[in-house]
Amino acid sequence: MPVGTNATVKALDPADIRATGASIILANTYHLYLRPGHDRIERLGGLHRFMAWDRPILTDSGGFQVVSLGDLRVVDEDGVSFRSHLDGSVHRFTPEHATAVQEALGSDIAVAFDQPVMPSSPREVVADATARTHRWAERSLAAHTRADQALFGIVQGGIDPDLRAESTRAIAALPFDGICLGGLAGDETPEQRDATLDVAVPLLSDDPRPRYLMGLGSPADLLEAVHRGIDLFDSVLPARVARNGQLWVPGGRLNLRNSRFLDDPEPIQADCPCLACGQFSRAYLAHLFRARELLAYRLATCHNLTFTLDFMARIRTALEAGTFPASLPELRLRAGRIRGSEAGVKSA
RNA sequence: GGGUAGGUUGAGCAGGUGGUGAGCUCCGCUGACUGUAGAUCAGCCGUCAUACGACUGUGGGGGUUCGAUUCCCUCCCUGCCCA
Numbered sequence: 001m002p003v004g005t006n007a008t009v010k011a012l013d014p015a016d017i018r019a020t021g022a023s024i025i026l027a028n029t030y031h032l033y034l035r036p037g038h039d040r041i042e043r044l045g046g047l048h049r050f051m052a053w054d055r056p057i058l059t060d061s062g063g064f065q066v067v068s069l070g071d072l073r074v075v076d077e078d079g080v081s082f083r084s085h086l087d088g089s090v091h092r093f094t095p096e097h098a099t100a101v102q103e104a105l106g107s108d109i110a111v112a113f114d115q116p117v118m119p120s121s122p123r124e125v126v127a128d129a130t131a132r133t134h135r136w137a138e139r140s141l142a143a144h145t146r147a148d149q150a151l152f153g154i155v156q157g158g159i160d161p162d163l164r165a166e167s168t169r170a171i172a173a174l175p176f177d178g179i180c181l182g183g184l185a186g187d188e189t190p191e192q193r194d195a196t197l198d199v200a201v202p203l204l205s206d207d208p209r210p211r212y213l214m215g216l217g218s219p220a221d222l223l224e225a226v227h228r229g230i231d232l233f234d235s236v237l238p239a240r241v242a243r244n245g246q247l248w249v250p251g252g253r254l255n256l257r258n259s260r261f262l263d264d265p266e267p268i269q270a271d272c273p274c275l276a277c278g279q280f281s282r283a284y285l286a287h288l289f290r291a292r293e294l295l296a297y298r299l300a301t302c303h304n305l306t307f308t309l310d311f312m313a314r315i316r317t318a319l320e321a322g323t324f325p326a327s328l329p330e331l332r333l334r335a336g337r338i339r340g341s342e343a344g345v346k347s348a
Numbered sequence: 349g350g351g352u353a354g355g356u357u358g359a360g361c362a363g364g365u366g367g368u369g370a371g372c373u374c375c376g377c378u379g380a381c382u383g384u385a386g387a388u389c390a391g392c393c394g395u396c397a398u399a400c401g402a403c404u405g406u407g408g409g410g411g412u413u414c415g416a417u418u419c420c421c422u423c424c425c426u427g428c429c430c431a
Contacts, residue, residue: 010387061383090370212383215383233382240381245387
């Protein structure tokens with residue numbers, strides 16, 4: 001899922017998003033509640049109509065902002081009080097309120113209000129937040145009324161094997177439509193993530209519901225997570241790094257702001273069907289980035305999302321053909337070694 | 349020709365009225381970014397050195413002085429005004 005926090009995948013219009021191959025996008029409850037307001041979006045016909053996107057939308061519950069906007073919040077058993085990052089005004093989210101806001105937005109998939117924690121937090125902090133997330137999960141379910149909207153629950157537990165296993169069992173025991181694995185897009189290492197998935201996913205092996213790993217999006221992360229049994233992802237990474245000049249290609253990445261591209265007549269990626277590669281050279285993109293021209297952000301975002309979604313399509317093809325494990329080396333080569341903070345291959 | 353204001357590291361500036369000029373913003377170079385307070389942020393950006401640090405540098409030349417960006421002489425260049 002490409003991420004469209006403010007009811008827009010930054011720099012793209014709906015036709016651009018479709019052209020990347022995306023079939024579902026993510027929007028954010030917290031941001032849309034603050035601006036323009038979920039009630040306003042509801043009056044204007046709901047989120048799909050508001051942003052002219054007729055395919056599925058998943059709304060994140062806003063729980064993540066509890067962590068990412070940490071300076072501004074106070075958590076208690078009933079919910080979270082926080083200050084708006086826009087104007088400092090005080091607001092309060094509870095599981096019931098987050099559910100109601102998502103129903104007003106009219107997303108296809110809503111997500112239970114949770115309390116993520118950084119993996120580096122002390123164990124008792126993780127245990128406390130995880131237990132509260134379970135109680136909030138039940139409250140989100142109880143508050144949910146729209147039959148035309150799915151509701152996913154979120155597993156927490158940090159990278160502690162026992163807590164993660166306990167949380168997986170607790171959330172899986174509830175009648176959610178899908179299972180999110182949260183709290184793994186923070187400061188943990190790729191090895192810790194893999195180990196955590198190896199703890200959680202086997203507990204869902206007989207569970208037919210989709211498994212959604214929240215917040216990861218580098219090609220290597222996607223591949224390794226699918227390998228461990230994950231179905232669904234979201235991440236700002238491909239779009240954000242694109243806006244900052246980093247273009248993904250098979251085997252690595254290009255930083256289009258580097259001077260070596262100023263005279264490069266080749267497309268970003270020769271066999272890529274995206275809006276950029278079909279008509280423009282690396283030299284042109286490099287020029288646009290230097291000039292800070294708006295087209296740079298659109299073209300780069302189109303490319304990285306196209307690359308990412310094409311990569312997922314290749315994985316699906318291998319899975320459906322029954323050749324997935326055998327295809328791992330080839331897919332790993334294509335993904336490169338970009339996994340978050342881990343230094344990756346710089347160019348193909 | 350006369351007058352006047354200037355000349356500082358790629359560009360634009362700050363500073364400095366006899367006692368330590370390497371400071372800022374651009375440009376440029378590189379890196380980072382994972383449930384988006386991000387078209388953002390960080391580092392570097394005179395020479396040598398991994399670094400500590402050393403050295404050079406205030407238009408050119410000369411003079412005075414222990415010491416000159418500062419004072420004196422001269423020349424060059426630029427803007428503006430007058431003729």
